[in-house]
Amino acid sequence: MLTFVVRRLLLAIPVLLGVIFVVMLTVELIPGDAVALMLGEHATREAVAALRDFLGLDKPLPVRYVEYVGRLARGDLGRSMQQNRPVIDELADAWPATLQLTMVALALAAVVGVAAGVVSAVWPNGVFDALARIGALLGLSMPIFWIGLVLIVVFSLWLPWFPVGGAGSPSHLVLPAVTLALPSIAMVARMTRSSVLEVLREDYVRTARAKGVAERLVVAKHALRNAFIPIVTLLGLQAGQLMGGAVLTETVFAWPGLGRLMVKAIFARDYVLLQGAVLVFALAFVVVNLIVDLSYGALDPRISRQG
Amino acid sequence: MTTRIRLARAGVLALAGLLALGALSAPAWAQKRGGTLTIVRPTDPVSLDPQLETTAPGAWVYYNMLEPLLALDEKMQLQLKLAASYEVLSPTKVRFKLRPGVKFHDGTPLNAAAVKFSFDRALKGTPPARWASLAGSLAGAEVVDDLTVDVVTKEPYGPILRTLAMTYPSIVSPTAVQKLGQDFSRAPVGTGPFKFVEWKTNTHVIIERNPDYWGDKALLDRVVFKVVPEEGARMIALQTGDADMVLLPSPAQLPALKKDPKFTVHEVVGGRVVFAGIHAGLAPTDDARVRAAMLHAVDRKTILENIMEGSAVPARGVLAPSVFGFKDMGLDRQYPFDRAKAKALLAQAGWTPGADGIMQKGGQKLTVSWIAARGRYPKDGEITEAIQAMFKEVGIDAKVQFLEWGTVFQQVRGATLSYNMFTLGWVTTNADADYSLYALFHSKQTPPTGWNTSRYANPKVDALVEQARKSLNQSEREKLYAEVQDILAKDMVWIPVYNTKEIVVTRASVKGFTVHPVEYNLGLWKTWLDK
Numbered sequence: 001m002l003t004f005v006v007r008r009l010l011l012a013i014p015v016l017l018g019v020i021f022v023v024m025l026t027v028e029l030i031p032g033d034a035v036a037l038m039l040g041e042h043a044t045r046e047a048v049a050a051l052r053d054f055l056g057l058d059k060p061l062p063v064r065y066v067e068y069v070g071r072l073a074r075g076d077l078g079r080s081m082q083q084n085r086p087v088i089d090e091l092a093d094a095w096p097a098t099l100q101l102t103m104v105a106l107a108l109a110a111v112v113g114v115a116a117g118v119v120s121a122v123w124p125n126g127v128f129d130a131l132a133r134i135g136a137l138l139g140l141s142m143p144i145f146w147i148g149l150v151l152i153v154v155f156s157l158w159l160p161w162f163p164v165g166g167a168g169s170p171s172h173l174v175l176p177a178v179t180l181a182l183p184s185i186a187m188v189a190r191m192t193r194s195s196v197l198e199v200l201r202e203d204y205v206r207t208a209r210a211k212g213v214a215e216r217l218v219v220a221k222h223a224l225r226n227a228f229i230p231i232v233t234l235l236g237l238q239a240g241q242l243m244g245g246a247v248l249t250e251t252v253f254a255w256p257g258l259g260r261l262m263v264k265a266i267f268a269r270d271y272v273l274l275q276g277a278v279l280v281f282a283l284a285f286v287v288v289n290l291i292v293d294l295s296y297g298a299l300d301p302r303i304s305r306q307g
Numbered sequence: 308m309t310t311r312i313r314l315a316r317a318g319v320l321a322l323a324g325l326l327a328l329g330a331l332s333a334p335a336w337a338q339k340r341g342g343t344l345t346i347v348r349p350t351d352p353v354s355l356d357p358q359l360e361t362t363a364p365g366a367w368v369y370y371n372m373l374e375p376l377l378a379l380d381e382k383m384q385l386q387l388k389l390a391a392s393y394e395v396l397s398p399t400k401v402r403f404k405l406r407p408g409v410k411f412h413d414g415t416p417l418n419a420a421a422v423k424f425s426f427d428r429a430l431k432g433t434p435p436a437r438w439a440s441l442a443g444s445l446a447g448a449e450v451v452d453d454l455t456v457d458v459v460t461k462e463p464y465g466p467i468l469r470t471l472a473m474t475y476p477s478i479v480s481p482t483a484v485q486k487l488g489q490d491f492s493r494a495p496v497g498t499g500p501f502k503f504v505e506w507k508t509n510t511h512v513i514i515e516r517n518p519d520y521w522g523d524k525a526l527l528d529r530v531v532f533k534v535v536p537e538e539g540a541r542m543i544a545l546q547t548g549d550a551d552m553v554l555l556p557s558p559a560q561l562p563a564l565k566k567d568p569k570f571t572v573h574e575v576v577g578g579r580v581v582f583a584g585i586h587a588g589l590a591p592t593d594d595a596r597v598r599a600a601m602l603h604a605v606d607r608k609t610i611l612e613n614i615m616e617g618s619a620v621p622a623r624g625v626l627a628p629s630v631f632g633f634k635d636m637g638l639d640r641q642y643p644f645d646r647a648k649a650k651a652l653l654a655q656a657g658w659t660p661g662a663d664g665i666m667q668k669g670g671q672k673l674t675v676s677w678i679a680a681r682g683r684y685p686k687d688g689e690i691t692e693a694i695q696a697m698f699k700e701v702g703i704d705a706k707v708q709f710l711e712w713g714t715v716f717q718q719v720r721g722a723t724l725s726y727n728m729f730t731l732g733w734v735t736t737n738a739d740a741d742y743s744l745y746a747l748f749h750s751k752q753t754p755p756t757g758w759n760t761s762r763y764a765n766p767k768v769d770a771l772v773e774q775a776r777k778s779l780n781q782s783e784r785e786k787l788y789a790e791v792q793d794i795l796a797k798d799m800v801w802i803p804v805y806n807t808k809e810i811v812v813t814r815a816s817v818k819g820f821t822v823h824p825v826e827y828n829l830g831l832w833k834t835w836l837d838k
Contacts, residue, residue, distance in 0.1 A: 045756070082359075083353055083354055090508065166510060254540065
């Protein structure tokens with residue numbers, strides 16, 4: 001088990017090295033020069049040259065790559081080019097906010113989505129099922145940006161229950177978390193419904209029912225546990241999705257997270273800051289995938305034996 | 308006896324009258340102290356130190372904490388700030404007497420050494436400050452005695468006073484810079500009416516009243532600058548009362564807000580001119596008659612009314628009226644919207660209408676290529692398309708190419724420009740005509756050196772702007788710039804379209820606030836809350 005975890009974490013290193021290279025190359029290829037953007041249109045050529053030299057941007061890409069990785073190996077993420085502030089400080093400011101938002105949204109997606117899916121599957125084609133399916137369709141097709149603004153208008157402007165935006169108290173978290181979770185709730189509900197429906201048709205469920213196990217237990221123990229593997233996979237994927245989707249939610253709700261930090265870094269062509277942010281995302285993906293793999297083993301002992 | 312009583316009574320009456328008068332006019336002076344003003348704006352600062360940021364998100368905040376030697380008031384007149392007086396000693400040297408007894412927020416005194424330190428840090432640092440490019444030939448400061456300092460320039464530099472009145476050359480506490488190092492840019496220490504409290508990245512910056520301020524103390528206890536990136540959410544925050552003031556409000560909502568007594572819309576003509584630039588060195592726009600025809604072909608009134616919807620005013624020349632040296636070019640008089648006139652000018656230049664309505668000369672169509680970005684300046688794309696359609700009406704075929712701003716920037720600043728036209732905006736940052744007339748129209752400022760994107764070359768203009776740049780006699784400079792603008796109005800290498808407005812919306816309870824023509828000068832020390 002431990003060797004498995006360590007091996008997986010070590011495998012993440014080439015992934016991260018690749019990610020860094022792709023980010024650097026992308027920033028290099030998109031038009032617009034970081035220094036010109038930083039100094040604005042009025043900058044003199046001498047000023048641009050001086051700053052470029054200071055930031056080391058006059059060096060070729062491979063050299064900068066090696067230098068960056070070298071510093072990274074010593075645990076130094078560098079300084080934000082635009083603000084001249086340690087990237088680690090910037091990340092430390094933004095990362096907890098995104099983590100908090102993502103975790104709450106993920107929990108909402110898991111609890112509400114699974115519950116709705118199970119109810120739909122147990123009483124398929126009923127009233128609740130019909131409503132849940134329409135709800136899921138809406139949740140999947142409404143853009144986050146729009147849902148967010150509608151929620152603000154309804155729950156901040158008309159009914160003054162929640163603040164318009166910002167962070168600080170639990171009440172600040174409600175609207176952004178719901179906005180972010182809605183599409184995931186819809187997806188999880190649909191996946192749960194079909195997965196549970198499928199399992200409920202399996203022979204062992206019929207056997208369980210035949211030997212007189214209560215329906216509640218049939219669903220909870222026999223069906224759900226077996227239906228969970230695709231759901232857990234989906235939740236893992238959703239965790240990644242949510243972090244990505246957080247960019248829009250963070251913008252609408254003025255949530256001070258990593259997504260907005262990244263957008264800011266892209267507009268400023270601040271590749272050092274951008275890399276730091278992307279590294280955190282990449283690491284999070286690796287960890288989530290690892291957790292998903294480990295939970296397979298917990299759900300189905302056959303998988304853990306194959307290691 | 309009776310007379311005395313009567314006199315006394317008259318006296319009492321007079322006194323009562325005075326009191327009554329006082330009571331009547333009291334509301335105008337009944338400024339309330341205290342309270343917290345919450346401001347929402349779209350982005351977090353890059354830095355709170357002009358060393359690292361010269362754009363609005365940072366400047367809006369530090370303008371209230373850091374002070375330069377001079378300043379421009381809301382009427383764009385030069386005012387003394389940290390300077391008690393100044394005297395022009397020579398064309399390259401201005402002597403400043405500092406205000407005595409001024410202290411930085413950390414308690415250390417403001418003196419000549421601090422001025423020298425601030426200028427050295429900005430101009431001689433590696434890399435130099437972000438604003439060093441804006442400071443022309445400013446070379447630094449020399450200490451004369453504790454409260455006397457000479458500001459020197461590398462060469463005679465007429466715009467020096469307005470350069471020093473920008474917010475960027477503010478004087479910072481040397482002690483704090485040395486103590487805080489890199490962190491100074493996140494917790495600046497100056498002499499201003501507000502001092503720094505807290506900055507939570509992407510959430511808010513808080514500043515509070517400086518109780519030891521040398522001048523009239525601020526009325527507000529605190530100001531909170533919140534970040535709300537989404538325009539709709541910003542406007543809702545104002546409506547719910549989560550915010551008292553919105554910067555960069557949604558233009559579409561302004562007409563409704565102006566009618567609503569719960570809000571106040573503050574606006575003033577700003578400093579940026581958005582224009583369609585014309586390449587003066589590339590056929591067919593190298594012909595002044597073709598350029599004049601283009602100006603006659605454009606109906607600016609329609610553009611302002613239908614596209615800008617009251618969020619801007621017509622440009623009155625190549626400069627904004629708030630700039631020192633501005634002269635109204637009388638564009639509506641010299642180049643009224645007149646399609647017949649435009650066609651006549653084109654005919655004079657040898658262009659005759661072709662079968663498809665496009666003008667032709669020797670089998671060649673009158674086609675102009677045009678490069679523009681979308682969203683760099685308010686409605687830049689829409690304006691470009693509108694002018695394109697107006698050109699067509701007089702037989703000019705404009706081929707517009709919309710590209711990303713970074714690419715447009717590279718093209719117009721490149722050594723060769725292969726487009727006849729480009730849509731750009733320009734703000735005269737130091738509010739001195741030199742900053743625009745020299746940088747935009749002197750032949751030596753042709754890219755890649757400078758911003759003469761029209762590739763305009765006129766020895767007369769070169770001589771005049773050089774002379775004005777070297778002179779420190781401001782009335783002489785004003786005359787020279789007027790002359791330059793008269794020449795430019797004849798040669799016309801721009802179609803000036805609109806002049807921005809600076810617009811701030813507050814709740815009606817916000818009093819005493821005046822919006823400044825310079826976008827970044829968001830002074831809050833006279834603002835108070837009536838709630």
